[in-house]
Amino acid sequence: MLGQPKPGETIELQDALHMFGGDGKTIKATQGGKFSPHEEIPRYLKLHKSGALPVDDLITHRVRLEDINEALDLLRAGKAARVLIDFSPMKPTLLESYKNMLLLRVAEEELVQLYLDKKIFSMVHFYVGQEAVGVGVCSQLELKDKVLSTHRSHGHYLAKGGNLKRMVCETIGRSNGAARGKGGSMHMIDKSVNFIGSTPLLGSAIPLAAGVAFAEKYNNKGGVVVGFMGDGASEEGVVYETYNLASLYELPLLLVIENNSWSVNSNVVNRRGKKYDIATIVKGFGLPYLRADGNDFKDVSAKAATLLKGIRAGGGPAVLECMTYRHMAHSTPLMDDKNNLRREDTLDRRLERDSLKRMRKEVLESGVSEEWLDELEEKTRVEVREAIEFANASPYPQKEEMFTDVLYA
Amino acid sequence: MPERIIKYTDAIREATDQVMAKDESVYVIGLGIPQGAAGTTNGLKKKYPERVLDTPTSEASITGLAVGSAVAGLHPIVHHDRVEFSLLAADQIFTQAAKWNYMFGGGGPVPVIFRIVVGRQWGNGPQHSQALYALFGSVPGLRVVIPSSPAMAKGLLISAARDKNPVVIMESRWLYGIKEEVPAEMYEVPLDKARIVQEGSDLTVVGYGDALYTARQALALLGEAAPRVELIDLVSINPIDHETIHASIKKTGRLLTVDTTNGAFSVGSEIIAKAAQHRVGFVDAPRSIAAPDVPCPTPPSLSEHWYPTKVTIANAMLEMLGKPPVDVKLSFEELHLPPSTTL
Numbered sequence: 001m002l003g004q005p006k007p008g009e010t011i012e013l014q015d016a017l018h019m020f021g022g023d024g025k026t027i028k029a030t031q032g033g034k035f036s037p038h039e040e041i042p043r044y045l046k047l048h049k050s051g052a053l054p055v056d057d058l059i060t061h062r063v064r065l066e067d068i069n070e071a072l073d074l075l076r077a078g079k080a081a082r083v084l085i086d087f088s089p090m091k092p093t094l095l096e097s098y099k100n101m102l103l104l105r106v107a108e109e110e111l112v113q114l115y116l117d118k119k120i121f122s123m124v125h126f127y128v129g130q131e132a133v134g135v136g137v138c139s140q141l142e143l144k145d146k147v148l149s150t151h152r153s154h155g156h157y158l159a160k161g162g163n164l165k166r167m168v169c170e171t172i173g174r175s176n177g178a179a180r181g182k183g184g185s186m187h188m189i190d191k192s193v194n195f196i197g198s199t200p201l202l203g204s205a206i207p208l209a210a211g212v213a214f215a216e217k218y219n220n221k222g223g224v225v226v227g228f229m230g231d232g233a234s235e236e237g238v239v240y241e242t243y244n245l246a247s248l249y250e251l252p253l254l255l256v257i258e259n260n261s262w263s264v265n266s267n268v269v270n271r272r273g274k275k276y277d278i279a280t281i282v283k284g285f286g287l288p289y290l291r292a293d294g295n296d297f298k299d300v301s302a303k304a305a306t307l308l309k310g311i312r313a314g315g316g317p318a319v320l321e322c323m324t325y326r327h328m329a330h331s332t333p334l335m336d337d338k339n340n341l342r343r344e345d346t347l348d349r350r351l352e353r354d355s356l357k358r359m360r361k362e363v364l365e366s367g368v369s370e371e372w373l374d375e376l377e378e379k380t381r382v383e384v385r386e387a388i389e390f391a392n393a394s395p396y397p398q399k400e401e402m403f404t405d406v407l408y409a
Numbered sequence: 410m411p412e413r414i415i416k417y418t419d420a421i422r423e424a425t426d427q428v429m430a431k432d433e434s435v436y437v438i439g440l441g442i443p444q445g446a447a448g449t450t451n452g453l454k455k456k457y458p459e460r461v462l463d464t465p466t467s468e469a470s471i472t473g474l475a476v477g478s479a480v481a482g483l484h485p486i487v488h489h490d491r492v493e494f495s496l497l498a499a500d501q502i503f504t505q506a507a508k509w510n511y512m513f514g515g516g517g518p519v520p521v522i523f524r525i526v527v528g529r530q531w532g533n534g535p536q537h538s539q540a541l542y543a544l545f546g547s548v549p550g551l552r553v554v555i556p557s558s559p560a561m562a563k564g565l566l567i568s569a570a571r572d573k574n575p576v577v578i579m580e581s582r583w584l585y586g587i588k589e590e591v592p593a594e595m596y597e598v599p600l601d602k603a604r605i606v607q608e609g610s611d612l613t614v615v616g617y618g619d620a621l622y623t624a625r626q627a628l629a630l631l632g633e634a635a636p637r638v639e640l641i642d643l644v645s646i647n648p649i650d651h652e653t654i655h656a657s658i659k660k661t662g663r664l665l666t667v668d669t670t671n672g673a674f675s676v677g678s679e680i681i682a683k684a685a686q687h688r689v690g691f692v693d694a695p696r697s698i699a700a701p702d703v704p705c706p707t708p709p710s711l712s713e714h715w716y717p718t719k720v721t722i723a724n725a726m727l728e729m730l731g732k733p734p735v736d737v738k739l740s741f742e743e744l745h746l747p748p749s750t751t752l
Contacts, residue, residue, distance in 0.1 A: 148477075180514025189513045196480060197513060201500055207470040208505060211477020218436070218483060238500075241470035248465060397514075405511045406549050408518040408573040 006078035058082040097139050097297060098363045099376065101131040104155045105356050106380045107164065110388060111154075111171060112333040119392075120172055122184030123200075127155035129295075129327035132355035133258045134159035136292075136300025137226060137320070140308050143194065144223040146216070148209040151200030151331075152258075153188045156228050161193035165387045174394035181397040182405070194223075203229060203236030206255060210242050213251040213317075224252045224311050232263025234278070235271065243285035246317035253317040254307055258294060260326035265341045282319045294324030295355040298362065325353045413593055414751055418448035418585050420559035421524075424566040425450060425486065427595050429457055432484060435570055436460040438475055439488030439524075446488055447585060449524075472498030472523070476506045476575075479521035484570060486522045492541050492579070495525045506575040507550030518573035522566070528619060528669060529583040529716060531745045534707030540670040542617075545577050546646035546679070552576045552600050553647035557621040558752055559589040561644070564598030572600060577647075581619040581669075582747070589752040603650035605657070609639035612729055613657040613664045615680055617643035620667040620717070622748070627722035630737065635723075636730045646676050654680060655689045662692030663729055667722055672699030698725055713744045 019025070047053035061083045063071045074080040092100070108128050114120050127134065130152075138147065138159035149156040157167055162178065170177030171185045179187045186200040196212055199205050209227030216223045233239065234257045246253045257278070261268045282289040288310060292303040300322055307318040327350050328335060335350075351357060360373060415423070429435050436457075439446065443454035443463050454461040464471045468489065475485035489495035495502065502523060509519045527540040545553045552574055556562035562580070569576035598604075603615075606625070616624040621642045628635045639657045643649065658664050664684060666677030677697035684695065698717045705715050724734040 146481075177514070179512060179516065182514040183512045187512045189516055191517070197509070197516060199505060199512075201504055204473065204500055204505055207473025207501065208477035208480065210470065211474040211479070212481040213477075214474055215478040215481030215483045218478070238467075238469040238473060241465065241467035242473070244465050245467060245470045245474060249462075401514075405515045407552070408510045408515075 006076075009078070055082075059084050062086055092139050094297075094366055095363055095368065097135050097301070098359050099380070100139075100159060101135045101297065101356055101359055102377060102380050103164070103384070104131045104134065104158050106377065107158065107167070107384050107387075108154060110381070110384045111168070114172065114388065115333050120185070122171055122173060122186070123151070123331050124171065124185045124333070125152040125200075125331050126326075126328040126333055127152050129350065129353075129355065130258055130260060130324045131155055131159075132297040132300050132359065133256065133294045133322040133324050134228070136294075136297045136322075137228075137254075137256055137304045139297075139301045140304045141224070141226065144221065146194040146196050146209075146212050146223060146225045147228070148196050148205045148212065148225070149188065149198035149228045150202075150205055150230060150233065151186045151198070152230065153186060153198030157188040157190065157195055157198065160190070160195045162188060162190040162195050163192075164384065165390050166190065168384075168387045168391040169394050172391050173396060174391055175397045175401075176391070176394040180401070182401065196225075202233040203239045205229065206233070206236075206239045206242045207245070209255070210246045210249075210251055210253055210317075213246070213253040214249060216252055217249070224254060224308060226254045226256060228256045228258060230263070231257060231259040231261060231268055232266075232271075234259075235263070240281070240285075243282060243287055243317070243319070247286050250314070250316040252311050252314075254304070254311055255317065255319045256304075257319065257321040259321055259323050260294075262326060262330065262342070264330040278321060288315070288318040289321070290318075291321045291323065294322030295353050295358060297355065297359050324355070325350065327354075412590055414588050415559055415591050416448070416586060416588050417556075417559045417562050417580075420563040420589075420591050421449040421566060421580070422451055422453070423591070424563040424570075424595075426453060426456070428567060428570040429453070429460060431595070432570065434482065434484045435486065436462065436483065437486045437488065438462040438464060438471055440464050440466055440471075440490065442488055446490065447526075447582075450488070468494050468497035469501060472501040473505065475521050476501050476509075476519060479506070479519045479575075480509060480517065484520045484522070486524060486570075489523065489525045491537055492525050492527045492539055493536055495523065496541075502551070502575070502577070503548050507548050509550075510574075511550055519575050520573050521575050522569045523575065523577045524566075525577060525579050526582050527579045528581045530747070531709065531712070532707060533705075535704035538705045540579070540581075540618075542579060542646055542668070542670060542676050543674045543679070545579065546649070546676060548647070550575070551647055552645065553579065554600055554645050555579045555581070555618040555643070557581075557584070557616075557618055557642050557644075559587065560591045561598060561604075561642070563591055564596050565600065565644070567595050568597040568600050571597065576600065579618065581622075583619040583669075584622055584748075586747050586749040587622065587752060588749070598644070601645050601648055601650065603653040604642040604644050605639065605653070606642050607638065607640040609637040609661065611637040611661055611663065612726060613639045613641060613654065613661045614667065614722075614726065615641045615643055615654055615664070615677070616667040617646065617676065618669070620669045623669070623717065623719050624667050624722050625752070626719040626750075627726065630719050630723050631726070631735065634735075636726050636732070638726060643676070643680075649676070649679065649683075651680070651683050651687070655684060655687055658684055658689045658691065662690060664691065664695035665722075665725055665729060666695070666697045666699075667717060668697065668699040669716060670700055671702050672697060673702045675699050693729060696725060696729060698722060709741070709745050718744065 071083040134155040213225035445451040
């Protein structure tokens with residue numbers, strides 16, 4: 001017999017005298033005590049690892065820190081054996097999200113320099129301008145939630161908590177990279193933070209994200225999956241298919257359309273019929289749809305939170321469209337007003353809509369000083385430059401690695 | 410041990426049932442799968458209601474969903490009833506599943522099985538009877554196998570369900586009705602090894618899928634008069650087991666390849682090219698038999714000239730050994746109706 005009775009509980013043992021009457025059998029109550037942490041904890045860990053001590057099986061409930069009173073009620077009612085308190089899902093503060101957006105921006109500004117110095121031999125699609133979308137959505141995710149992304153992946157990767165050094169190493173093709181240097185800028189992955197991968201074929205990541213969500217539901221893991229795509233990708237047939245498929249299987253999936261109005265160099269007005277209305281389309285598939293100002297962190301995070309709440313409650317997939325602005329050309333760090341691709345696009349207009357500038361204003365209004373923010377930017381730049389130094393000193397993949405990983409070994 | 414003679418489709422169904430019973434991560438997805446998919450999934454929906462899924466008519470997204478779920482640790486079996494439909498999901502098969510582990514520098518297993526039905530069926534014509542073997546064989550990152558018999562179909566599916574990579578199983582619809590003794594228990598067949606069906610000293614014949622079947626029928630047709638052929642079932646076209654083929658040619662000095670699809674860029678061409686480059690010691694020029702490089706026509710009066718038959722193959726074998734051809738007229742049934750032979 002093993003267990004912990006609730007207070008006041010009695011145990012009835014039929015035929016106890018008969019069962020324990022001879023052979024030195026006894027009944028003994030035990031309790032904790034006489035514990036030497038530096039010896040016992042490693043021993044228990046070892047036993048757990050070997051499978052001899054399956055304490056996971058004792059966990060009957062998992063609750064978030066803010067719901068700790070519910071956990072205590074469960075214990076009092078004798079309904080729980082062990083309740084695991086999950087500390088991870090604390091939502092980041094506004095300042096933390098600003099720091100995250102700043103990291104995305106500074107990291108890319110430094111990558112621009114590397115690109116111009118011809119140190120990057122990988123297609124690079126810069127995320128500058130769209131930071132509020134990635135950070136806004138990811139600020140509402142828990143560690144267990146999963147993200148899939150596109151060719152414009154650095155932002156989503158860092159917003160989900162991906163490792164900065166591994167991102168820079170991957171972009172310049174070093175073996176310390178996220179994909180051991182074999183993928184390049186478009187192929188970010190960090191399984192430790194549930195960044196499942198990024199894949200640049202337009203719309204391809206969307207059914208893949210549905211598949212990850214399918215597995216999440218199949219295995220009852222309780223996480224939500226986010227698939228990011230641009231407005232160009234959102235026009236791919238497979239995306240329309242996935243709205244229906246995800247709805248049919250009621251998947252825990254949030255699809256985020258980052259509408260920067262450009263598919264490479266084609267403007268959205270030249271790509272869609274006059275009456276095209278994505279809201280009507282998505283709603284026609286039976287999915288909840290919200291549109292956010294993608295340059296406003298607060299609007300993105302609030303609307304993501306609303307949709308995620310419904311998804312977590314088992315309401316099935318939803319779509320969030322974020323109207324945002326891509327500062328640079330489709331690929332490469334060029335400004336399009338300089339190469340005549342987007343003539344109406346000027347530095348003034350970019351800054352007017354800049355999500356980071358807007359976020360900085362919000363943070364200042366919350367009481368942080370200009371000096372402190374300047375210092376933060378400086379510190380962030382140092383951190384990024386250190387990552388670049390680390391990357392520059394990292395080895396290239398060896399020739400033999402061309403032949404590895406074709407199949408999973 | 411009682412004999413268990415079962416059909417190709419039953420062998421697939423049995424293998425699917427057994428891997429599903431053994432491994433909870435396996436599920437089956439495809440249009441019409443709960444209704445049986447030509448007998449290959451009969452009754453599975455009842456046994457595993459949550460793991461046998463009907464789908465929208467949306468090949469790209471259901472294939473992508475399967476690939477994504479494989480990345481996340483499940484082991485889907487995706488069914489495409491015709492290779493032409495699988496092309497709507499080409500991005501997910503060739504560019505996502507096949508590249509995933511490589512492009513992420515060992516990003517992890519993608520254990521997905523694509524069961525793709527290919528080839529011959531009467532009256533199906535240019536858009537419903539392609540095989541496109543070479544297309545699938547040419548993409549690194551996929552394993553591609555072609556079962557030539559019921560026992561092979563079962564063993565290869567079980568191996569695929571235990572593999573960590575995307576495995577394309579190209580099932581020849583023409584063979585769905587053939588029968589063979591198939592062990593009841595679970596067993597594996599290697600996914601990357603050719604199989605010597607019959608040893609011989611004078612001529613190496615390489616086939617796969619329904620081509621291998623037809624080559625066997627050619628040998629049966631010739632009976633005692635058949636040349637001493639070493640018959641190789643290629644089993645896998647990605648990778649191709651050149652080693653086994655070259656070892657055989659070293660012994661026989663002669664090579665005949667058989668494809669039941671267009672000859673241009675065919676599996677046979679690939680085999681002959683590699684053998685030539687390796688100077689394996691031909692005593693005579695190698696030869697390939699394949700369909701002409703035109704689309705497969707629909708009417709029987711044309712399609713009977715499109716597919717290589719057991720007579721074409723038998724006469725090629727004889728000619729390569731300097732023997733006179735046989736003159737056999739095939740019946741309409743033999744030419745146009747799928748076989749129900751017991752191997």
